[in-house]
Amino acid sequence: MTTIPSPDQLAPDEQHVPLYAARQRVYPQAVHGTVRQVKWAVLILCLSVYYLVPWLRWDRGPGLPNQAVLVDMAHGRLFFFWLEIWPQEVYYLTGLLVLGAIAIFAATSVAGRVWCGFACPQTVWTDLFMLVERWIEGDRNARMRRDRKPRWSWQDRGRKVAKHAAWLFIAQATGGAWVNYFNDAPTLFMQFLTFQVPMGVLGFMLLFTFTTYLLAGWAREQVCTYMCPWPRFQSAMLDADSFVVAYRAWRGEKRGKARDRGKALTEIAPAGRSATVAALAEAAMPQTIGDCVDCGACVHACPTGVDIRDGYQMGCIGCGLCIDACDDIMRKLHRAPGLIAFETDANLAASAAATRALPAGEARLGPGMAARRIPKLIRPRTVMYAGVVAVVGALMLYGLATRQDVALDVLRDRQPVYVRLSDGGIRNGYALKLSDRRHASTQLAVQVEGLPRGATWQVLDGPGTDAAGRPLVATRADGVAEWRLLVTTPAAALPEGESTPLTIRLLPPGGGNALASRATVFLRPKP
Amino acid sequence: MANAPERDAHSGTTTTGHEWDGLKELNTPLPTWWLWTFYATILFSVVWLVLYPALPFTGTGLLGSIARQEADADHAARITAAEPMLARLRQASQPEILADPELRAYAIAGGRTAFGNTCAGCHGAGGQGAPGGFPSLADDDWLWGGHLAEIEQTIRHGIRAPDDAETRLSQMPRFLADGMLTAMQVNDVAEYVLGLSGRGTDATAAARGAPLFAENCVACHGERGEGNRELGAPSLADAVWLYGGDKASVVRSISFARAGVMPAWGARLDPAVIRMLVVYLHSLGGTEGQ
Numbered sequence: 160m161t162t163i164p165s166p167d168q169l170a171p172d173e174q175h176v177p178l179y180a181a182r183q184r185v186y187p188q189a190v191h192g193t194v195r196q197v198k199w200a201v202l203i204l205c206l207s208v209y210y211l212v213p214w215l216r217w218d219r220g221p222g223l224p225n226q227a228v229l230v231d232m233a234h235g236r237l238f239f240f241w242l243e244i245w246p247q248e249v250y251y252l253t254g255l256l257v258l259g260a261i262a263i264f265a266a267t268s269v270a271g272r273v274w275c276g277f278a279c280p281q282t283v284w285t286d287l288f289m290l291v292e293r294w295i296e297g298d299r300n301a302r303m304r305r306d307r308k309p310r311w312s313w314q315d316r317g318r319k320v321a322k323h324a325a326w327l328f329i330a331q332a333t334g335g336a337w338v339n340y341f342n343d344a345p346t347l348f349m350q351f352l353t354f355q356v357p358m359g360v361l362g363f364m365l366l367f368t369f370t371t372y373l374l375a376g377w378a379r380e381q382v383c384t385y386m387c388p389w390p391r392f393q394s395a396m397l398d399a400d401s402f403v404v405a406y407r408a409w410r411g412e413k414r415g416k417a418r419d420r421g422k423a424l425t426e427i428a429p430a431g432r433s434a435t436v437a438a439l440a441e442a443a444m445p446q447t448i449g450d451c452v453d454c455g456a457c458v459h460a461c462p463t464g465v466d467i468r469d470g471y472q473m474g475c476i477g478c479g480l481c482i483d484a485c486d487d488i489m490r491k492l493h494r495a496p497g498l499i500a501f502e503t504d505a506n507l508a509a510s511a512a513a514t515r516a517l518p519a520g521e522a523r524l525g526p527g528m529a530a531r532r533i534p535k536l537i538r539p540r541t542v543m544y545a546g547v548v549a550v551v552g553a554l555m556l557y558g559l560a561t562r563q564d565v566a567l568d569v570l571r572d573r574q575p576v577y578v579r580l581s582d583g584g585i586r587n588g589y590a591l592k593l594s595d596r597r598h599a600s601t602q603l604a605v606q607v608e609g610l611p612r613g614a615t616w617q618v619l620d621g622p623g624t625d626a627a628g629r630p631l632v633a634t635r636a637d638g639v640a641e642w643r644l645l646v647t648t649p650a651a652a653l654p655e656g657e658s659t660p661l662t663i664r665l666l667p668p669g670g671g672n673a674l675a676s677r678a679t680v681f682l683r684p685k686p
Numbered sequence: 687m688a689n690a691p692e693r694d695a696h697s698g699t700t701t702t703g704h705e706w707d708g709l710k711e712l713n714t715p716l717p718t719w720w721l722w723t724f725y726a727t728i729l730f731s732v733v734w735l736v737l738y739p740a741l742p743f744t745g746t747g748l749l750g751s752i753a754r755q756e757a758d759a760d761h762a763a764r765i766t767a768a769e770p771m772l773a774r775l776r777q778a779s780q781p782e783i784l785a786d787p788e789l790r791a792y793a794i795a796g797g798r799t800a801f802g803n804t805c806a807g808c809h810g811a812g813g814q815g816a817p818g819g820f821p822s823l824a825d826d827d828w829l830w831g832g833h834l835a836e837i838e839q840t841i842r843h844g845i846r847a848p849d850d851a852e853t854r855l856s857q858m859p860r861f862l863a864d865g866m867l868t869a870m871q872v873n874d875v876a877e878y879v880l881g882l883s884g885r886g887t888d889a890t891a892a893a894r895g896a897p898l899f900a901e902n903c904v905a906c907h908g909e910r911g912e913g914n915r916e917l918g919a920p921s922l923a924d925a926v927w928l929y930g931g932d933k934a935s936v937v938r939s940i941s942f943a944r945a946g947v948m949p950a951w952g953a954r955l956d957p958a959v960i961r962m963l964v965v966y967l968h969s970l971g972g973t974e975g976q
């Protein structure tokens with residue numbers, strides 16, 4: 160039986176374990192290198208798309224908005240270049256979101272958190288805010304020095320004010336671009352210049368201004384570590400063949416100063432360290448010092464303040480900036496770059512196994528790199544993710560390709576279920592809802608199939624009949640028209656059962672291929 | 687208690703001195719922010735009491751706002767907003783309303799709501815009627831006429847409505863109760879009536895009933911029981927039976943007569959609303975033309 164110790168039985172330092180850890184401010188250092196350049200390119204691309212797309216024009220003819228991408232809330236339409244999505248087609252949006260989610264799963268299983276590190280809005284905007292911060296406040300050391308000062312000079316204060324003003328300006332542009340997706344961008348811009356922005360729009364603009372400023376300026380890596388659910392389960396998509404940002408410990412350990420290389424470990428063992436630990440370490444790694452000079456550049460560069468040498472971890476967003484930082488150090492030391500790299504777990508293990516017996520340092524580089532294999536791209540998880548992406552994508556394409564201009568919905572009357580006529584016949588009523596995406600109204604003939612001989616159908620107050628005697632309905636241009644269809648079976652020709660399946664079709668007047676059809680039933684009292 | 691308050695050994699907090707079965711209550715004050723929020727809510731409630739009509743017998747509060755009045759004002763505003771449409775409905779004839787898609791859609795929607803308010807209680811939510819004398823308004827059987835003008839007349843003045851001089855009136859005799867026919871004769875007439883819709887079972891009784899029918903019923907229900915809308919006399923030859931078409935029901939109808947009552951709505955509903963009701967009934971599919 161276990162007894163729970165009372166507080167005074169606990170060791171003194173256990174008695175007050177705070178549940179709240181104060182934030183350690185992160186001061187990322189500027190880095191230069193390939194990854195950084197790719198990140199700048201992605202940043203420019205993402206921001207350009209976001210800010211510029213609402214300004215693209217697309218001529219749809221008179222009376223319709225000419226903005227290429229527009230969510231028109233008032234009229235319930237989503238305009239996307241040549242597409243016009245109606246509210247009842249929200250499943251296209253759902254499909255897009257599903258596609259996006261699975262695509263991120265797939266990307267993660269192949270290359271780790273590339274989404275987080277390169278394209279996530281939180282990363283992109285934080286990167287932009289940090290760039291501004293660096294321009295105005297200086298790099299890591301200057302910023303740390305300023306923040307440690309007990310009193311700020313006027314110049315310090317000026318820089319802080321300038322930084323926040325610049326941040327707020329970017330945040331405002333972000334909020335301003337967001338509302339452009341829901342309003343005509345040029346009109347809104349003019350309203351903005353003349354202080355005539357409607358209150359509702361202004362509210363959303365300010366909301367997005369505020370959240371951008373807060374999340375990219377202040378919260379930064381805390382969004383990734385505390386707020387975002389994705390890091391919590393993204394490791395479920397990773398396996399030994401996924402590329403992640405990794406420190407090649409087989410090459411870097413044991414860390415130490417370059418000039419100590421070649422000396423016996425016992426020689427340089429810190430005085431306080433027990434002789435046994437040093438001896439054990441030496442037994443495992445025959446010759447002393449590896450390639451990591453313990454300069455800390457990788458940690459200083461990290462926007463989330465992570466030490467990647469502790470292994471892959473939740474705080475790491477996979478931005479790869481530590482790779483650039485370390486490569487820079489390696490180049491200065493005339494060592495091969497790639498001590499930190501995009502690498503798979505399998506390769507890390509293979510390299511470690513191949514170099515275990517070798518002395519640390521240069522001797523390990525060749526065999527370690529040679530032991531690496533090209534990771535398997537075709538694995539159950541990648542195949543499944545790709546499969547789901549393909550299926551959802553194909554379904555959406557199919558849906559878009561076979562999308563009809565005219566759609567028919569049929570609502571059977573429920574009250575009364577049927578009407579008994581004076582001659583003993585039975586009549587059922589149906590509401591026909593015709594949506595027509597085209598911008599002109601047309602007339603269509605209604606054909607009802609599945610009725611017993613002698614049954615008739617008529618459209619109440621309809622525009623007439625076609626040559627074959629079928630009742631006509633008229634669609635409403637870019638809208639929904641409602642008509643009432645009355646189907647009557649005379650007493651002499653009542654259908655067999657209580658419920659008879661029917662198909663209602665809309666044909667071009669005079670006949671031809673059905674433009675839309677719906678199945679429904681005809682109901683009568685128990686025979 | 688003169689001595690300093692007791693201190694709890696575990697937490698270092700003072701106790702309130704209250705003790706239950708050896709458990710002592712710690713004196714942990716409320717957080718300041720909590721306390722101030724609490725005071726703020728009290729202050730808020732006082733302000734609320736003064737501004738809004740919260741205290742009994744003190745009128746409307748400083749803001750002079752009463753939810754009831756706001757609702758009334760809102761209601762009035764909506765009626766004002768609907769007025770142009772209602773005016774058009776009052777002026778247009780029924781065929782004009784049906785020919786104008788906008789007016790027609792408006793009238794059907796408004797009529798459906800008005801029907802739910804005033805008519806559905808007897809005639810059912812979809813106008814399907816109910817057993818025991820509440821006719822279906824969706825079928826093609828009309829006691830007093832199925833043209834839109836006739837339906838409008840019925841809604842306006844009602845049927846046997848006591849408070850309307852122009853109401854539709856007729857009275858069927860109570861043949862058995864008033865001693866005009868014997869029970870035997872009533873049975874014979876009932877057989878004859880069932881035979882009109884091809885459902886008779888006793889040809890000899892029906893033959894006896896034929897002259898009785900000619901003598902007593904034809905005046906209102908017609909030679910072949912086809913009915914007479916001038917008098918609200920239903921057809922006895924069709925498939926629709928307002929009070930039931932089985933023999934027992936028919937015998938009962940002959941013996942004690944039937945006379946349904948419908949209120950006159952002309953004085954209670956806006957003419958535009960009556961218009962909308964008629965258009966809505968037309969949309970149910972049973973009316974007979976304009």
Ligand code: SF4
Nearest residue numbers: 451452454455457485
């Ligand atoms: S930057 Fe490279 S060398 Fe410097 S501490 Fe990090 S891993 Fe070691």
Ligand code: SF4
Nearest residue numbers: 461475476478479481
């Ligand atoms: S550890 Fe490296 S890859 Fe991970 S977040 Fe930090 S800098 Fe980016």
